[in-house]
Amino acid sequence: MARTPAELVGAQPGPPFRITFDGRPVTALPGQSVAAALWGAGILAWRTTRVGGRPRGAFCGIGQCYDCLATINGEPNRRACLVPARPGDAITTQEGHGRAALGV
Amino acid sequence: MPLSASEPYDLAVIGAGSAGLAGAVAGSELGLSVALLDTSAQTGGQFYRAPAPTLGAVRPEALHHDWSAYTDLRRRLARSDVRHLPGHHVWSVTKGDEEGVGGGAGDGLWAVHAVTGADGSGERPVRVRARAVLLATGAYERQLPFPGWMLPGVVGAGGAQAMLKSGLVLPGRHVVVAGSGPLLLAVASSLAAAGARVPAVVEASGYLRYARYPRALATNPHKAAEALIHGAALLRHRVRVRVRSAVTEVHGTDRVEAVTVTRLDRDWRPVRGTGRRIACDALAVGHGLVPQIELATALGCATRPLSDGTRALALDGLQETSVRGLWAAGETGGVGGAQLARLEGELAAVTVAARVLGRPAHGGRVRELRRRRDRMRAFADAMAAVHAPGRGWPRWLTDDTDVCRCEEVTAGRIREAIEDLGARDARSVKLLTRAGMGWCQGRMCGSAVACLATRGHTAEPPAERRPFATPVPLSALAALDGPAAPLATEPGGPADEPGGRTTTASGPDASPGDG
Numbered sequence: 001m002a003r004t005p006a007e008l009v010g011a012q013p014g015p016p017f018r019i020t021f022d023g024r025p026v027t028a029l030p031g032q033s034v035a036a037a038l039w040g041a042g043i044l045a046w047r048t049t050r051v052g053g054r055p056r057g058a059f060c061g062i063g064q065c066y067d068c069l070a071t072i073n074g075e076p077n078r079r080a081c082l083v084p085a086r087p088g089d090a091i092t093t094q095e096g097h098g099r100a101a102l103g104v
Numbered sequence: 105m106p107l108s109a110s111e112p113y114d115l116a117v118i119g120a121g122s123a124g125l126a127g128a129v130a131g132s133e134l135g136l137s138v139a140l141l142d143t144s145a146q147t148g149g150q151f152y153r154a155p156a157p158t159l160g161a162v163r164p165e166a167l168h169h170d171w172s173a174y175t176d177l178r179r180r181l182a183r184s185d186v187r188h189l190p191g192h193h194v195w196s197v198t199k200g201d202e203e204g205v206g207g208g209a210g211d212g213l214w215a216v217h218a219v220t221g222a223d224g225s226g227e228r229p230v231r232v233r234a235r236a237v238l239l240a241t242g243a244y245e246r247q248l249p250f251p252g253w254m255l256p257g258v259v260g261a262g263g264a265q266a267m268l269k270s271g272l273v274l275p276g277r278h279v280v281v282a283g284s285g286p287l288l289l290a291v292a293s294s295l296a297a298a299g300a301r302v303p304a305v306v307e308a309s310g311y312l313r314y315a316r317y318p319r320a321l322a323t324n325p326h327k328a329a330e331a332l333i334h335g336a337a338l339l340r341h342r343v344r345v346r347v348r349s350a351v352t353e354v355h356g357t358d359r360v361e362a363v364t365v366t367r368l369d370r371d372w373r374p375v376r377g378t379g380r381r382i383a384c385d386a387l388a389v390g391h392g393l394v395p396q397i398e399l400a401t402a403l404g405c406a407t408r409p410l411s412d413g414t415r416a417l418a419l420d421g422l423q424e425t426s427v428r429g430l431w432a433a434g435e436t437g438g439v440g441g442a443q444l445a446r447l448e449g450e451l452a453a454v455t456v457a458a459r460v461l462g463r464p465a466h467g468g469r470v471r472e473l474r475r476r477r478d479r480m481r482a483f484a485d486a487m488a489a490v491h492a493p494g495r496g497w498p499r500w501l502t503d504d505t506d507v508c509r510c511e512e513v514t515a516g517r518i519r520e521a522i523e524d525l526g527a528r529d530a531r532s533v534k535l536l537t538r539a540g541m542g543w544c545q546g547r548m549c550g551s552a553v554a555c556l557a558t559r560g561h562t563a564e565p566p567a568e569r570r571p572f573a574t575p576v577p578l579s580a581l582a583a584l585d586g587p588a589a590p591l592a593t594e595p596g597g598p599a600d601e602p603g604g605r606t607t608t609a610s611g612p613d614a615s616p617g618d619g
Contacts, residue, residue, distance in 0.1 A: 003299045004298065004299050005167075005268055005272040005273065005274065005298040006272050007299070008163070008166045008167065008297055008299070009155065009161040009163045009164055009166050009167060009272065010162030010166075011155065011159050011162070012162060013158065013159045013160045014158045014159075029158075029159060029272075030156070030159070031155060031156025031157065031159040032156075032159070032271045032272075032273070033270070033271055036267055036271025036272070036273045037271075039267060039271065039274070039275060040271070044256035044386075045358070050512070051511075051512040052512055054254065055256050055358060056256065056509075057256050058259060058263065058267065059259055059260055059263055059509070060244065060245060060259075060260045060262070060263045060266075060548070061259065061260060061264065061266035061267045062150055062244065062263065064244045064544060064547050064548075065260075065509065065543075065544045065547065065548050066510065066542070066543035067509060069543075075225075078223055078225065081263075081266075081267070082143075082222050082223040083222050084156070084222055
């Protein structure tokens with residue numbers, strides 16, 4: 001019986017690469033979304049809400065709920081479940097609307 | 105594969121899942137020029153979501169039911185002249201003032217407006233013009249809130265399935281699957297096959313209710329067989345299915361540590377004193393699917409209420425909506441699964457071809473498609489009735505349970521809007537509380553808010569008209585300025601003049617004119 005999803009489908013992925021989450025290294029596989037790479041590292045939350053400051057991550061998994069918004073390479077409000085991970089990506093926890101620098 | 109100057113296209117298909125793929129390839133095989141737009145980099149939609157090629161899955165079918173039906177469509181697409189436009193997020197469909205197939209003076213071509221890129225943040229907006237449009241936008245999951253559902257580790261059942269199918273990842277090691285609907289069994293058996301422990305599947309309805317629809321069951325034996333396959337997989341993995349029960353609370357501070365499962369009465373009211381704690385590190389939850397129809401309702405298409413409280417597009421016997429020239433297939437007409445979606449996509453394509461090419465459709469083919477479609481639709485309607493949420497579910501909400509995830513609006517504030525301020529529909533609740541006003545445009549909380557506002561007495565009101573089906577940067581709107589300005593930025597760009605270019609763009613960020 002398969003012990004991992006990759007074993008179940010007989011995955012032979014290209015070489016893994018490194019991204020970072022809040023500065024910590026995370027290993028991603030080519031073809032994974034940012035959210036999938038984070039789940040793969042056991043990370044389930046990468047945003048705090050605007051009102052309560054509470055942690056959120058991927059929920060609907062198909063780009064509909066916008067709960068998985070993350071700051072990717074400095075750009076906030078990217079849907080992590082849709083955006084493919086690329087070598088060297090710096091993912092940071094998005095706080096609130098992600099544009100604190102604008103002072104709004 | 106060079107194309108002749110096919111802009112405007114005969115047919116623009118929105119969505120490359122089962123319905124859209126079937127419609128696009130059938131239309132192309134009948135001689136139509138077809139553009140196929142989809143948000144994803146790959147075809148297949150949600151049901152046939154698969155890992156990206158670079159993940160090198162040798163056996164993608166291990167996570168799928170009826171995979172060969174998809175590979176057959178994919179093969180036909182590759183052989184066809186269909187122009188596949190991946191990474192295209194359609195935000196609006198409008199009617200222009202040129203000659204279309206609507207008939208009569210003033211009827212024009214359709215314009216399909218899209219933003220591009222993996223998440224729609226690409227630089228280049230696109231407009232595709234076509235004589236007919238087939239909406240095959242599928243469905244999204246219905247959610248009903250409960251205390252703790254905002255904790256990281258609580259994910260949509262379909263979301264867990266999607267992340268597993270495309271990213272080969274799991275939300276946890278011990279995943280409870282809960283909610284209602286046939287999707288739960290499929291999700292639980294996939295998760296278990298992929299190595300997760302599934303401590304319980306928690307279904308709010310009872311499967312025995314299917315016995316009330318003997319005719320729909322008897323004429324759709326493939327559906328019973330599909331349930332048996334999932335049932336056998338669950339037995340093999342020793343997964344326990346608890347019916348007439350719900351997760352009524354999630355425990356944990358920063359992430360899921362356990363859930364409380366409570367027995368429900370016939371109306372889904374929790375039965376006091378029956379709560380049982382189950383340890384887990386993730387919960388996959390969903391209460392059926394909601395047809396994704398906002399592009400159509402924005403155009404004024406008629407809808408019909410379904411017995412599970414959702415709304416689908418009202419279609420004629422040949423898949424056309426109430427707006428002439430606009431067809432729909434698959435879950436947009438009521439959730440019925442991939443096989444029904446393929447049939448409807450093909451039937452729509454046959455009808456579009458007859459209209460656009462001005463020659464009669466093959467009568468035998470149409471009759472056979474309609475016969476099979478009607479049989480499967482009967483099963484879909486039975487399924488919606490079996491898993492319709494009971495009126496008592498709001499009893500498991502506490503005043504501080506968030507109902508709207510985007511705007512963080514609690515059940516207490518929504519009750520206040522209803523009981524103290526007199527709101528009687530979701531729109532009034534939204535205006536008073538901001539519930540449904542956030543990023544997701546009410547997709548996650550809409551069903552729950554409507555149910556609370558009408559106190560479960562009536563079906564949801566017709567969908568609100570919202571001008572944008574997906575977030576659109578101001579720059580894309582600015583590009584609309586002036587009727588003469590083409591939306592594609594390059595001269596002779598693909599949205600205006602696809603002739604002489606390759607038919608398939610290579611990646612989510614690739615513009616259709618690359619190549």
